Amino acid sequence: MHTLDSITVLQQTLAAWRREGHRIALVPTMGNLHEGHLRLIDAARQHADRVVATIFVNPLQFGPDEDLDRYPRTLAEDQRLLIERGCDLLFAPSVETLYPEGQATLTRISVPQVSEGLCGAHRPGHFEGVATVVSLLFNLTRPDVACFGEKDFQQLTVIRKLVRDQHMPIDIIGVPIARDHDGLALSSRNRYLDSEARTQASRLHQCLVDSARQFEQGEASEQVLAQGLQQLEEAGFRPEYLALCDATTLRPITAWQPGSVLLVAAWLGTTRLIDNLSYDSAS
Template structure:
């Protein structure tokens, strides 16, 4: 696997691949890789001849009271994992490389509607930061396909709308959530959980499953969601939302049916966790 931190070598290599007719897949990450990220690489390999991963802890998507400075940076270990998984190229730039004029002077990208509500309410400006850096990475790498995890379901919806609205010739692939033994969705932030919190964290997914069962049995959505929030509070969580939404628009809906998704965000101590469950196909 080649690793570059500069744009010139990145684009030179990609140009060579394109001349050879290779189909290129992109896997954007913030590093501190786990099995969920590596499954994105696996999915990318299925859809392309060459796989490019990026590692960039993007300051634009962190709020002023969030964990930018302590977000784990594990480049050497990430390189090892990507190499073992068959990634062909890693682009790991620093902030000055991507934002040479500084963050305050940077042209921003905003995706309306799907970025509003849910995590957009609790993390103002987060999805503008996501859309800005992903748009920039798409422009730099010009991939044929890009893979994103379904755990960050609202992020995936934002990126799909970005690509659709901008007529970008990129296939966006959503990759199913990778889970731990108790159902907890894998996340780089899970390592913030101490042993006691980690033992309770699986209740987040259990709450989703139980709420979905109530909805499937015909319980009114408002009642089912209220019970779910109460269960989370009883398990020691501080819930931010539990919502039933349309999978494409993320607008609230009242019926658990094809095209719906149940989304949750909650804090366990100082750690923010998210998860979702789509109507079974």
Template sequence: MHTLHAVAPLREWLAGERRGGQRIALVPTMGNLHAGHLALVDRARELADVVVATLFVNPLQFGPGEDFARYPRTLAADSEQLARHGCDLLFAPSVETLYPQGLEGLTQVRVPGVSEGLCGGSRPGHFDGVATVVSLLFHLIQPDVACFGEKDFQQLAVIRKLVADLHFPIQVEGVATARADDGLALSSRNGYLSAEERQRASALYRTLHECAAALNQGAAVDISLDRARQALADADLQLDYLELRDPSLAPLTPGAAGPARLLGAVYLGPTRLIDNIAVTLPGPAHA
């Protein structure tokens, strides 16, 4: 596996692959890799001839008081894991490389609508930072396909709209959430949890799963969501949000039937966890 840190050699390396007619897949990450990230690499390997992973802790997507400074930087371990999974190139730039003019006054990309509410409501500006760095990586790497995890479902929706609106010739591939044995979605932030918090954290997925099962059987939406919110409170999880949305993340139309997405976010101490699960409403939903 090649590792590059600067833009010029990145472009040179990629130009050689394109001259050879290679199909290129991109897996953007912030590092501190776990099995969920590696599943993205495995899927990229299936979809393309060349897999490029990026490792960049993006300051634009961290708000005041969030964990940018303490977010784990584990380049050596990440490189080893990526190489084992068949990654061809790791691009690991510094902040100064990607943002050479600094952050003040930097041109940014905003994706309205889908970036609002849910995590966008709790973390103002977060998705502007995501959209900006992803647009920059798309421009530099020009992949044919890019793989993102469904755990960050709103992020995936933001990127799909970004690609559609800006006419990026890129296939966006959503990859199913990787989970621990107790259902907890794998996340770099799980490492912040104490042993006792880690035990309680599994209640998020369990509650979403139980709520989705009830909704799939035709239970009233409002009643099901209220019960789920109470279950999270009973598990001593501080609720950020729990919502049922259209798969596009538009608000669900009253009486809707068919696919929907149940999304939740909670706090355990200072650690914020998110998750989501697919739902199929069998008949008229109750507003």
């Protein structure tokens, strides 16, 4: 596996692969890789001849009081894991490489509607930062396919709309959530949890499972969501939202049905966790 931080060398390498007729897949990440990321590499390999991963802790998607400075940076370990999984190329640029004129005057990409509620309401500017860097990476690499995890469901929805609206010739593949033995969705931020909080954290996924069961029993949406929020509070969380939405538009709905998804975000101590459960995956 080659590790590059030069845009020129990256594009020269990808151009050579295209001349050889290779189909190229992109897996954008912020590093600190875990099994969930590595499953993205596996999925990419199924859809392409060459797999490119990127590692870039993007300052545009962090708010002023968020964890940009302490976000785990583990490049050497990440390289080892990518090599073991058969990644062909790692692009790991600096902030100066991607944003050479600085961030203040950078052209930003905004994706309306799907970015405005849920995490977008609690993290102003976050999805503008995501859409901007993903659009930039797409322009630099021109992949045939790109793989993203379904854990960040709103992010995946934003990227799908970005590609649709901009008529980008890229297939976006959503990869199912990788979970630990107790149901907790794998996340780089799980490393922030101490042993007690790690045990508590599994209750987040359990809340989704319990809520889905209540919907299936015919309970009203308002009641189910209220009970779910109460369940989280009793488990020691500070919930931001628990919502039932249309999986394509992310608009709130009231029926647990095909094409719907339950989404949750909650704080456990100083760690913010998200998760979701779609009707199709739960059925």
